[in-house]
Amino acid sequence: MTQRQALLLINPHSRSGSQDAETLITRLQQAGLGVTRVTPDGPDHIAAVIREHQGRVDRVIVGGGDGTINAALPGIAASELPMGVLPLGTANDFARSLGVPLDPAAACDVIAADHVRRIDLGECNGRYFVNVAHIGFAVEVARRSDGDTKKLMGPLAYPYAAWTAFRTRRRFRVEIRGDDGPWRRLKAIQVSVGNGRFYGGGIPIAEDAAIDDGRLDLYAIPAHRDGSLLAMIPALRVGRTRGHDQIETLAATRIEVRTRQPKTIAVDGEPGGKTPASFRVHPGLLAVYAPPVD
Numbered sequence: 001m002t003q004r005q006a007l008l009l010i011n012p013h014s015r016s017g018s019q020d021a022e023t024l025i026t027r028l029q030q031a032g033l034g035v036t037r038v039t040p041d042g043p044d045h046i047a048a049v050i051r052e053h054q055g056r057v058d059r060v061i062v063g064g065g066d067g068t069i070n071a072a073l074p075g076i077a078a079s080e081l082p083m084g085v086l087p088l089g090t091a092n093d094f095a096r097s098l099g100v101p102l103d104p105a106a107a108c109d110v111i112a113a114d115h116v117r118r119i120d121l122g123e124c125n126g127r128y129f130v131n132v133a134h135i136g137f138a139v140e141v142a143r144r145s146d147g148d149t150k151k152l153m154g155p156l157a158y159p160y161a162a163w164t165a166f167r168t169r170r171r172f173r174v175e176i177r178g179d180d181g182p183w184r185r186l187k188a189i190q191v192s193v194g195n196g197r198f199y200g201g202g203i204p205i206a207e208d209a210a211i212d213d214g215r216l217d218l219y220a221i222p223a224h225r226d227g228s229l230l231a232m233i234p235a236l237r238v239g240r241t242r243g244h245d246q247i248e249t250l251a252a253t254r255i256e257v258r259t260r261q262p263k264t265i266a267v268d269g270e271p272g273g274k275t276p277a278s279f280r281v282h283p284g285l286l287a288v289y290a291p292p293v294d
């Protein structure tokens with residue numbers, strides 16, 4: 001493996017992905033990194049590009065938002081190369097979880113500092129995720145904060161989408177269980193499973209989740225007749241999930257979620273199939289460049 005050689009993959013469709021990359025490349029080179037830049041044809045092309053360069057690079061730098069990171073996960077995990085993150089997206093929740101600066105130039109310095117941290121990957125029905133997977137209301141929010149809305153509104157796209165989606169909220173019957181424990185039945189408007197803590201640009205939906213704790217944290221926001229608006233507050237950013245007595249929580253290494261009708265799942269803000277959902281955590285599977293944790 002060639003030391004200090006980076007494969008740089010920038011998604012031109014992420015919010016700031018079409019900006020001039022030369023400044024960032026120069027910054028990485030000044031810090032002593034060799035850089036090979038390739039623009040993948042699309043999310044499904046990323047794994048092939050990484051395979052092609054394996055053996056000639058010692059790290060893969062992914063430039064984009066959470067959707068881009070998510071698309072790169074299978075290729076990165078298969079290569080076992082450490083990943084650097086250039087936050088060029090809208091929400092950049094993974095960068096937030098890692099403590100990587102949201103300024104891309106400062107994020108270059110983190111990658112060049114060579115400090116690697118091992119973190120967990122979540123998996124939902126065979127698909128990896130780093131942040132949070134949702135069923136229910138947040139899926140509609142993800143659908144409404146599409147590429148055009150994000151380009152137009154930037155980080156405000158998420159609260160705007162949540163606001164417009166609010167009256168479409170539906171409660172649904174859901175069954176959840178962790179690590180072969182008993183099934184719990186409830187009615188919810190949203191079920192979120194966190195590997196990381198944030199979604200939608202820093203909303204701490206999975207407040208007890210940490211990306212290196214070897215477990216997943218589930219939060220079910222139930223639909224109480226009088227409390228539904230109150231219970232939605234954490235999803236709308238105004239409040240907190242922790243200590244909220246209407247929110248059901250579950251922490252486990254494997255989580256199963258069943259619904260009566262198949263319901264769409266969103267993983268890291270991207271479409272992720274339908275329920276039933278089978279979640280598991282892969283402790284320490286991913287190596288990432290990140291500032292040291294205190």
Ligand SMILES: Nc1ncnc2c1ncn2[C@@H]1O[C@H](COP(=O)(O)OP(=O)(O)OP(=O)(O)O)[C@@H](O)[C@H]1O
Nearest residue numbers: 014015040042043064065066067068089090091092
């Ligand atoms: N190499 C690529 N070429 C084209 N599209 C890609 C590529 N990689 C990922 N995508 C898709 O581009 C879309 C937008 O990217 P991304 O989600 O990273 O940016 P964003 O929406 O600005 O940021 P965030 O997810 O942080 O809000 C995603 O749906 C992603 O799957």
